[in-house]
Amino acid sequence: MVSEKKKYQAYYTKSTPIVEYMINQLSLQPLDKIFEPCGGDGVFIESILDKNEFAQIDICELNTDSVKILNNKFSEFPNVKIRECDTLLDSELNLKSRFGGVYDKIIANPPYGAWQEHEKRTTLKKMYPSLYAKESYGLFLYRCIELLKEGGVLSFIIPDTFLNLHMHKELRNHILNRTQILDLVLFPSSFFPGVNFGYANLSIITLKKNNNNTECLKNSFTVISGFDDVSQLSNVDNKFLKTYSFNQKDIYNNPDHAFLVTENNNILKLINQSKFKIGDIADCVTGFYSGNDKEFLQVISPEIKNSKNYKLVKIETINRDYKNNSNILNGILGDQHFVPIVKGGNIKYLKQESWFMNWSNTAIQHYKADKKARFQNPKYYFRFGIGVPMISSSNITASLIEHKLFDQSIVGVFPKDENLTYYLLAFFNSPTCNKLIRTINPSANNPANYIKKIPFITPKKTILEFITEKTKGIIDEIRETGNYNKSDELEIQSIIEKIYKV
Known part of the structure; x- marks a missing residue:
């Protein structure tokens, strides 16, 4: 039998600097309609309500025990709607995405590598045929981009493997052509002591929905890395951090649309322009x-x-x-x-x-x-x-x-x-x-x-x-x-x- 931990792979975001950084990236407005696709213990929602107690918030959560916790926490907030459902398969969300998305803001720490039963995995492959169905966080990211309305903003904390791995090529293609990346933060998973993610590094990606392909590819964004401590997220202008600027079209033109993050332009030219590869x-x-x-x-x-x-x-x-x-x-x-x-x-x-x-x-x-x-x-x-x-x-x-x-x-x-x-x-x-x-x-x-x-x-x-x-x-x-x-x-x-x- 699959353990609850393996089934949900929910690593709750207990880090205050990370939560505050991601909330700030959303640039919350009073009339925002907000979605949390995997509510967990509600840490993002608590922070949002601290800033705007009247925000209209929808929460989806698959784990029954977590749903009970969320209901207890937010029972006094009629503007917070909680549903026990599977974000990736839910028919109500299917309808919302078909209408071009309905949410102004989406925030999440989605499951990483969550166990999928064979039947569900087969269904996911049919729903998302171009994506790597075994990796749950990529499916959540794709799904939530579709649920954003035009101009809506999303902030996710996820492993950084989507930036380079061959199997995430189509996810990168979707990000680069359907959104404008606002910024990308890279840091080691060791910022979460005692938690074994199975991933060496994590990332926070913040992006804005834009169905204009030309505008997306013209967009430039910042990548920030070199963090020694999670508290540095409170000041990403810190001169000791590494900051890179990239154009989405350049990323799109990389082999497999990979995010090649380096300050060495000669390496980028070699990878993109060399006459021969080892293959x-x-x-x-x-x-x-x-x-x-x-x-x-x-x-x-x-x-x-x-x-x-x-x-x-x-x-x-x-x-x-x-x-x-x-x-x-x-x-x-x-x-x-x-x-x-x-x-x-x-x-x-x-x-x-x-x-x-x-x-x-x-x-x-x-x-x-x-x-x-x-x-x-x-x-x-x-x-x-x-x-x-x-x-x-x-x-x-x-x-x-x-x-x-x-x-x-x-x-x-x-x-x-x-x-x-x-x-x-x-x-x-x-x-x-x-x-x-x-x-x-x-x-x-x-x-x-x-x-x-x-x-x-x-x-x-x-x-x-x-x-x-x-x-x-x-x-x-x-x-x-x-x-x-x-x-x-x-x-x-x-x-x-x-x-x-x-």
């Missing part, structure tokens, strides 16, 4: 998953990180001749049926051979049939390429895939011209690449779709050869000593920085 010169694919690693994956030593509860592989069961097996994708006969696999972990250039996957005929049949397993992109298994971990720490890293299997925590990058392999390996381990990927996707995730978007500048032949040889030297050192000369790496990184000029 043009290399195949970027996700790797293999057994469906049950505790059963099929084994480790060379109990000293290996995260190896607890995994069986130790027997040396005599490791197959060293699998590269010569033309039928390798159908498995290996005999006792020597374990093959090396490259897993995640932020290690540069070359990873120690530590993990081995059961690659017997029987195991392969299981991987291909089991619903939990991912026998995906098999034509790239056991090829020579580069592995970039999906999850990184502060910096993106990459290591060689030397004709080995690679798991689903890795994005395999396979250059169409193998002569680029060592150059790309050096590039992925450079600060230059990190600047680019973090602008494209500020989170710590490096999925294939974002790696494909990284600009690629073809180096001169002499530079390509120099960096290739230097990188091969680093790898040889790691094989022999387990370490490498950092000055060689710095020299390579300096050359790459000069090529990209970022």
Whole structure:
């Protein structure tokens, strides 16, 4: 059974600076008709009524217990109407949105990643076919934009993932073409101590409904970041905060309409104007998953990180001749049926051979049939390429895939011209690449779709050869000593920085 917390994913806005900031952004007027699509414990409504006790307010709330709290709080306010309903599906709200919206102001801290029953999820996909139905906050934002009347203002506190994630492309398109963004504030979710959102950063977006597409794209807005403390929201003109100005048309013209927030104009030009992207010169694919690693994956030593509860592989069961097996994708006969696999972990250039996957005929049949397993992109298994971990720490890293299997925590990058392999390996381990990927996707995730978007500048032949040889030297050192000369790496990184000029 789904817990109440998982079902509603309601994180109530207990922060006074955040509430005050969002209320101020609405520029409340005496005759405003106001909507709160997920009332929670009523903290926004209390603040609104403090400023205008006669405001006409509609509240929707799905949680029965929360509805009772709201009714008790606002029982003496005939101008506050509370309904127990689902904002995303409610027929009365459907009618209001079809008439072009009816609300002057909308404010909310909507559910983030709320659990949806299969039947409801199917209905939501039909109602919002272009949106990412698994993420509830995006649906709430879209729905409430439609419920605003022309010129109406909305202020939402939501995760910042809608700014860049590929699956929110159509939501961004809607925002940029149907609203004028007034401002966007970015801050860490750690401002809410003790609450695990599952998101590193949050945002407050304030926007105004405008059905004139031309006026929307001409609009400029401010992005504010660099907060050290939530109290700084009370003075966003603070000189210690970072402030950026963007035009909506420029954002719209970015790849996937992504909000590329950076003060480095060279990075923006590269991302938008480079002739080639990594996806043009290399195949970027996700790797293999057994469906049950505790059963099929084994480790060379109990000293290996995260190896607890995994069986130790027997040396005599490791197959060293699998590269010569033309039928390798159908498995290996005999006792020597374990093959090396490259897993995640932020290690540069070359990873120690530590993990081995059961690659017997029987195991392969299981991987291909089991619903939990991912026998995906098999034509790239056991090829020579580069592995970039999906999850990184502060910096993106990459290591060689030397004709080995690679798991689903890795994005395999396979250059169409193998002569680029060592150059790309050096590039992925450079600060230059990190600047680019973090602008494209500020989170710590490096999925294939974002790696494909990284600009690629073809180096001169002499530079390509120099960096290739230097990188091969680093790898040889790691094989022999387990370490490498950092000055060689710095020299390579300096050359790459000069090529990209970022």
